[in-house]
Amino acid sequence: MRKALTISAIGHAVLILWGMIAFVVRPLEANTSESLPVDIISDSEFSQITAGVKTAKKAETPKPLVEKLGEQKPVEELTKIEKKPAIQTASAEPMPIPPEPKKPDPKPQQAKAEPEKKPEPEKKAEPEKVKPAEAKPAEAPPPDPIAEAMKKAEEQRKKDEQKRKAEEQKKKLEEQKRRAEEQKRKQEQQRNAFDPSKIAALLDKQSPRREAATGDTLNQTASLGLPTGRAATLTQSEIDALRAQIQACWNPPAGAVDARELIVRVRLQLRQDGSLQADPTLMNRGGHPAFQIAAEAAMRAIRRCQPYRLPIAKYDVWKDVEVTFDPRDMFRG
Amino acid sequence: MPEAAGVSADLSIFTLFWQAHWVVKLVMTGLLACSVWVWAIAIEKFLLLQRTRSAMNKFEQAFWSGQSLEELYRSLASRPNHSMAALFVAAMREWKRSFEGSSRSFAGLQMRIEKVMDVTIAREVERLERRLLVLATVGSASPFVGLFGTVWGIMNSFQSIAASKNTSLAVVAPGIAEALFATAIGLVAAIPATIFYNKFSSEVNKQASRLEGFADEFSAILSRQIDERA
Numbered sequence: 001m002r003k004a005l006t007i008s009a010i011g012h013a014v015l016i017l018w019g020m021i022a023f024v025v026r027p028l029e030a031n032t033s034e035s036l037p038v039d040i041i042s043d044s045e046f047s048q049i050t051a052g053v054k055t056a057k058k059a060e061t062p063k064p065l066v067e068k069l070g071e072q073k074p075v076e077e078l079t080k081i082e083k084k085p086a087i088q089t090a091s092a093e094p095m096p097i098p099p100e101p102k103k104p105d106p107k108p109q110q111a112k113a114e115p116e117k118k119p120e121p122e123k124k125a126e127p128e129k130v131k132p133a134e135a136k137p138a139e140a141p142p143p144d145p146i147a148e149a150m151k152k153a154e155e156q157r158k159k160d161e162q163k164r165k166a167e168e169q170k171k172k173l174e175e176q177k178r179r180a181e182e183q184k185r186k187q188e189q190q191r192n193a194f195d196p197s198k199i200a201a202l203l204d205k206q207s208p209r210r211e212a213a214t215g216d217t218l219n220q221t222a223s224l225g226l227p228t229g230r231a232a233t234l235t236q237s238e239i240d241a242l243r244a245q246i247q248a249c250w251n252p253p254a255g256a257v258d259a260r261e262l263i264v265r266v267r268l269q270l271r272q273d274g275s276l277q278a279d280p281t282l283m284n285r286g287g288h289p290a291f292q293i294a295a296e297a298a299m300r301a302i303r304r305c306q307p308y309r310l311p312i313a314k315y316d317v318w319k320d321v322e323v324t325f326d327p328r329d330m331f332r333g
Numbered sequence: 334m335p336e337a338a339g340v341s342a343d344l345s346i347f348t349l350f351w352q353a354h355w356v357v358k359l360v361m362t363g364l365l366a367c368s369v370w371v372w373a374i375a376i377e378k379f380l381l382l383q384r385t386r387s388a389m390n391k392f393e394q395a396f397w398s399g400q401s402l403e404e405l406y407r408s409l410a411s412r413p414n415h416s417m418a419a420l421f422v423a424a425m426r427e428w429k430r431s432f433e434g435s436s437r438s439f440a441g442l443q444m445r446i447e448k449v450m451d452v453t454i455a456r457e458v459e460r461l462e463r464r465l466l467v468l469a470t471v472g473s474a475s476p477f478v479g480l481f482g483t484v485w486g487i488m489n490s491f492q493s494i495a496a497s498k499n500t501s502l503a504v505v506a507p508g509i510a511e512a513l514f515a516t517a518i519g520l521v522a523a524i525p526a527t528i529f530y531n532k533f534s535s536e537v538n539k540q541a542s543r544l545e546g547f548a549d550e551f552s553a554i555l556s557r558q559i560d561e562r563a
Contacts, residue, residue: 001377008372012365019346 044240242268242318245308250301252294252327261288264298264325272315274307283322298325349514352507354489360482360515367471368522374464375529382536385416385461389543392417416457416540417547423453424551428558443556450548458541465533472527479519486512 265283270276280302282295302323310318350361395405396417406425409418427449431442490508497504 001373004375004377004380005369005373007376008369011372012369016346023346 239318239321241310242308242321243323246301246305246323249305250325251297252325260328261286262291262294262327264291264295265322266295266298266302266325267320267322268302269320270308270310270318272312274310276303276306294325294327301325346514349511353486353511353514357482357486357489357512357515360478360485361518364475364479364482364515364518364522367475368518368525371468371471371522371526371529374467375525375533378465378529378533381461382533382540385540388415389417389540392421393547396421415460417544419457420450420453420544420548421551423449424548424555428555439559439562442559443552446555447548447552450552454541454544454548457544458537461537461540462534465530465537468526468530468533472523472530475519475523475526476516477519479516479523482515482519483512486515 263284263286267281267283268276269278280299282299285291286294288294308318350358353361402425406422406429409422410426414422424446427446428442431439431445487509490505490512493508494500494505
């Protein structure tokens with residue numbers, strides 16, 4: 001027995017020692033995933049989203065991106081512009097050229113400046129001369145040559161400066177030209193490089209150009225919102241308004257077992273005065289025994305509540321809409 | 334000590350043990366002792382059963398070889414014997430005593446021999462079975478003991494967590510790991526104990542039935558002899 005006990009004890013000791021060495025705890029390497037900022041917004045808040053960029057800062061008073069005054073147009077994906085810089089510069093390419101005819105411009109300006117500035121000191125000098133002449137007629141002539149010299153020096157300096165400026169301008173223009181050429185060349189290189197994904201862009205010369213977002217006031221910086229957002233300001237959207245009006249007349253099928261089966265989608269075509277243009281059409285079918293009843297209830301609600309009072313200015317938005325009648329959460333646009 | 338193995342050495346086996354509550358420590362040491370004892374018993378039983386089996390084989394070979402029983406008895410009686418040999422020696426001694434004494438008493442000889450053999454079988458089986466119950470006990474009880482240590486440790490660590498008012502995983506984890514260590518030791522002790530118990534108890538049963546079979550055969554032989562001489 002003693003022998004067995006010793007063997008067992010030794011075995012355990014060895015096992016524990018091995019465990020001490022082998023069981024080194026390695027910390028789990030958790031991959032820190034990028035955190036996503038999540039805002040919880042309600043349905044109506046979502047419908048009131050302003051046009052903008054998803055990544056923009058949240059402004060106190062959100063303004064839609066507007067680059068041109070005029071009729072409102074929804075902003076397209078703003079990020080798209082950055083993706084196609086080449087074509088944008090292509091349309092902008094003529095822009096640097098107009099300065100070229102201006103090139104002689106600085107010189108005439110300089111020339112103009114010279115005659116302008118020449119008489120000026122004289123004019124200035126005259127009243128100066130007159131005043132001291134009254135007080136000290138004798139002393140008046142001596143400062144004259146010095147003043148003249150100083151004026152001349154000043155003029156010379158001005159001229160030099162102007163010349164320098166002109167030269168600088170010229171240089172700038174040249175640089176601009178060079179840059180434009182470089183861009184052109186790059187563009188051409190890009191164009192030459194075969195990229196199958198850009199074939200569509202090459203075929204449709206018009207598509208890469210982005211239409212300027214128009215609105216009431218100019219605003220160059222996009223505010224927080226969605227590219228497809230339509231609300232200019234935070235007002236209840238047209239769909240919300242329509243929804244609220246239909247809901248008033250709707251008797252949802254109460255007590256149905258499978259409410260999920262009773263979702264009814266109806267398409268409405270409205271006239272400008274808010275009345276139905278045609279009978280509402282049912283967009284889905286359901287196998288539920290109560291589905292027909294639910295569909296009828298929805299149709300009834302739509303017919304009963306017309307005409308709908310909706311902003312005529314946004315007729316495009318609510319001219320042809322699909323409304324979902326969901327008994328679970330009453331309604332969804 | 335492997336504690337010097339950096340930050341993570343915080344949770345090495347030794348520190349796990351050392352930081353535990355004293356009740357948990359007690360449970361752990363007890364379970365470790367149980368494990369040592371279980372393995373000692375297992376080793377001992379393994380050797381004993383092997384030895385017994387080979388001795389039985391050897392004796393049976395000698396017994397059925399046609400050698401005279403007197404001679405076999407003489408060669409075996411001088412040294413201590415186990416199992417089948419002991420059974421044979423005990424029966425032969427009783428036989429001899431009945432014959433070599435002045436008064437020949439055949440009347441109850443058969444019964445006496447059977448009694449003697451029964452006693453010997455019982456003694457031998459007891460010898461084979463000794464400490465097997467420990468294995469059974471450890472096998473069934475040590476998981477519970479380990480669980481007790483774990484429950485106690487978790488209870489304790491939850492109290493500490495409540496006191497520190499911090500629920501981050503880094504605070505909770507070491508206490509729980511420490512507590513679970515007790516269950517681990519309990520299972521480490523219990524699993525081999527259960528396996529060994531099952532194996533050895535079936536082995537002991539086999540050997541006991543073999544002894545009984547031999548006893549029956551031998552008593553039949555002796556009974557024939559008694560009838561012939563009477």
